[in-house]
Amino acid sequence: MGIANYEDMNALELDVIKEIGSIGTGNAATALSQVLKKTTKMSLPAVYVLGYNEAIEMVGTPEEIVAAVLVKMSGEINGIMLFILKIDFINAVLDSVLSKDIDDYMDLTELEKSALEEIGNIIISSYVNAMSGLTGVSIKLSIPSIAINMLGGILSVPMVEFGYETDKLMMINGKFIVDDKVLDSNLLMMPDIQSLNYLMQKLGVN
Numbered sequence: 001m002g003i004a005n006y007e008d009m010n011a012l013e014l015d016v017i018k019e020i021g022s023i024g025t026g027n028a029a030t031a032l033s034q035v036l037k038k039t040t041k042m043s044l045p046a047v048y049v050l051g052y053n054e055a056i057e058m059v060g061t062p063e064e065i066v067a068a069v070l071v072k073m074s075g076e077i078n079g080i081m082l083f084i085l086k087i088d089f090i091n092a093v094l095d096s097v098l099s100k101d102i103d104d105y106m107d108l109t110e111l112e113k114s115a116l117e118e119i120g121n122i123i124i125s126s127y128v129n130a131m132s133g134l135t136g137v138s139i140k141l142s143i144p145s146i147a148i149n150m151l152g153g154i155l156s157v158p159m160v161e162f163g164y165e166t167d168k169l170m171m172i173n174g175k176f177i178v179d180d181k182v183l184d185s186n187l188l189m190m191p192d193i194q195s196l197n198y199l200m201q202k203l204g205v206n
Helices: 011-036 052-059 087-098 110-135 151-162 193-202
Strands: 040-042 046-051 065-075 079-085 139-141 145-150 168-178 181-191
Touching: 011 040, 011 046, 011 087, 011 110, 011 168, 011 181, 011 193, 046 052, 052 151, 052 168, 052 181, 065 110, 065 151, 079 110, 079 151, 087 110, 087 181, 110 139, 110 145, 110 181, 110 193, 145 151, 151 168, 151 181, 181 193
Parallel strands: none
Antiparallel strands: 040 168, 046 168, 065 079, 065 139, 065 145, 079 181, 168 181
């Protein structure tokens, strides 16, 4: 019997997602280190299947302003990837890439937003490449887009996208350590249910 909802995933299936996350975080740390030209490590990721309100509580508060980079997956796997950027992570990137920082998200220029889109895309691609490498599936990625909004509004996007299938969010959480500075990493990885079952089938899990 296949997976009908994210919350139906058993321990083995969650371990598979965690393995994708582990390889993805290693790839992401390496890629980020090359871009920032700083020593970058990442903690072992944790995988959660959470309700909307639970996800908000884990990341911050509903009214907290954040930035997020969204990429859509298509091909053999369909779904979305959403990487949340808080201001300390943004400033670590901008300081290394453009030698500046910001006090407010609204201070971001188009050039800075473009740089953050590219960083988000690099991180998301690291996870997608891990998924593709483990399963042999072909995954195409859309052009990344960045949004600045309250956290509640940002997390409502996947709920609108997949509300007809599930009322849960699948999140991979970890910590980037950039030159001893600890930065949150919050990534939503949300293949649609058909794609999730296909992933598990390719890996011989169900």
